[in-house]
Amino acid sequence: MAKLFPGFVPLYKTASRLNARQTAPWIAIITLLCLTSFLAYAWIFPTLTDRQGLAATIGINPAFSLIFGPGHNLLTADGFNAWRSLALGSFFAGLMAIFIVVRETRAKEDSGEAEMVGSSVVGRYTQLAVGVGLAWASSVVLGIVTALSMIAVGGNLTSSLLLAAAFTASGMVFAGVAAITCQLGAYAGTASSMATTFLGACFLIRGYADTSPDTGWALWLTPLGWLQKIEPAGANRTWPVLMAVGLALVLVVIAGRLTSARDFARGMLPTRPGARRAKYVDNVFGLALRLQKSPIATWTIAFMLLGTVFGFLISALGTVFSQNAQIAKLLAAGGAQADPVFEFISTILKILGIIAAVYGVGVMMRLYKEEMEVRVDPILAGAVRRPKLYLSHVLIALIGPALALIISGSMMALVAHFKGVDINSWQIIEQAVIEIPAVWVLIGLSIAMIGARPPVRLGAWLAIVMAFVLTIFGPMFKLWDWVQGISPLWHVPNVAAVAPDWIGLLWLGLVLIFLLVAGFSGFARRDIAIV
């Protein structure tokens, strides 16, 4: 190692110490995901009848296959856990690996740290090797921790090991993807958004292939699809793991080739010189737009695509549903009063709403990053009142996701309409619109936290995770209404229902106002970050 990558050992040691604290939460989340399935399974589905009911529900609800893929052997805790954790866990493992690689390589070039390090006895490929090495090591640790915890709560040895191996393999592959995008992007931010977009696309393709009839071949297009073919607790295949690890190796070798073909701290994709004079960036609103330009563009396009894809999915499912009366009956028995297709649409829109909240919270987090990098000082040293500066980003954080949601709802409606789905297309858009207040409450949390108490800002991400868990598992685990009601999305009425209950929106509005007031008054009052 020392010969191939001079300076690897000391660099790796320092980096891994700092990395542990940032990686631990990811490992904890994925481990929790697995452990809770075991606990929930025993607790909520104690009898065989319960389990058969569960298997039937999972088998027919397309929203489930979209997120989790098909279930295998759902009459065992291992099967249930594999269904629940494989896709999501692999997704999170990929995210974790991407963030580690970008943080350790490209971000350090941007901050100048890598230059200092690079001037010492360090080889050309060493810093990339440290980043990838760290991500791979973290993926392996993730695998070991999850495997041991699953076995500890009574998981089957083979299926637990294979499921854990899927997480590790996903981490390794996406570390390789990030290693490549780090060579392409001009900034760390570009590199990580390219890699996460790729990960998101892989997840989406896999979900589509799992949900839509006759598209199983598409699973081959993405490494996440390969991992699905492991079928832990079912077929228990090993080769998909090996295939993914092989891909990871190839990706990293390509990244190594690219790294020697580019200049330090510059991506391979060229950047254009800037304008000599400011056009629209001559006030706080223009600046906020400019700073948030690429996330706005990326997310808007992503939502357009998501809407389109889901539109096709609805069309495909609409046909299946209308031909199968039993599915309709089963779905209706599961608490759905409305049309099963619309029930599915409403679930999809809730998931889109949660993704939109990620977009909005990301916008607010970017403002906080600006503050930490001392770029808020010079603005506030101008004739700018704090609420105005805060508003410039809050507006983007609220309007951006709302527009994205409407756009993707409209795309869904449009595609569904032209594919001749028997559903009122306007209602899809309407449903998307009335969901906005709930999404705003999730974003409002980050507005309140960053405004008033930035040290607790990560709570905003936690709230999103919570909303997701409650939305997806709340009904399945038959949680009490007051627990499900913690998620703002639970209060959104279904426009296709016989008598939609609009009072929930009023509550959401009140909470939102409270959060906004807390955020704005907090930001006006507190010290601007000391660094």
Next chain:
Amino acid sequence: MAAPDLVIDIRNLTKRFEDTLALDNLTMSLRRGEVLGFLGPNGAGKSTAIRVILGLLRADSGSVKLLGGNPWNEVATLHRRLAYVPGDVSLWPALSGGEAIDLLGNLRGGLDEKRRAELVEKFELDTAKKGRTYSKGNRQKVAVIAALCSNVELLLLDEPTSGLDPLMEAVFREEILKEKAKGRSILLSSHIMSEVEALADRVCIIRAGRIIQTGTLDEMRSRTRTNITATLKRLPTEIHAQPGVHDYSLLGHRLSCSVDAEHLDAFMTVLARHGIETLISEPPSLEELFLSQYDDTAKQAA
């Protein structure tokens, strides 16, 4: 007695961060039309004081008046009348230097186009480059140009020349003198003594969050020691025992020492009795002044 026209008037300002006392009963003022050198070791509280003046930090106690108003409440009106150059300029990575200058100028309520063009040329800044590709010195230039091209009454400069090359440093001094001639008030925090010496009317020295010394350079000098080197006809015996004499050394007939200001008169009388052949008396340099201030208070603190 009419109070002097104070642009900045800080009294008993205290600011605490968690467990550290950043500003400890700080009292200082900037008079209209003067350049005040703001000196102090790293971490003494210079930037914290400036950030309170800018309303970025809230004072725990004490009063701060900026241009006659309250810097915490009247941000928008007061900031139209001042410009700020931070010590460590962090530019927006994706914005060009030209865009940053326009933005900062406009946020302040507009900039003087003629002056902008003139400054860009004088500081030889390539305004099309993106923020992250600038070197430290060039980032500093962007902030300095943005500050100087607006018509404001007050300039708050926090180590404005760190990173500038000597040529640009000279341009900077020239421009500051021009601003001063226009009657602007300037708070200049700096570690470069020659810069302070060349520009400042008065200086104040901050240490551990307190102002420990304020005055004109002459006043400060008169409060400290004078360095004396003399060649004497008759070998001195009792001189080192004179009050106020420090760092005494005698090499052959050549004597050198430093003498406290208040004992200088008596010392010279004694010296004259030994027959002075040559005499060099030097006021302390600003560096020495600075070092002695830090040293003294460090000893006091200990």
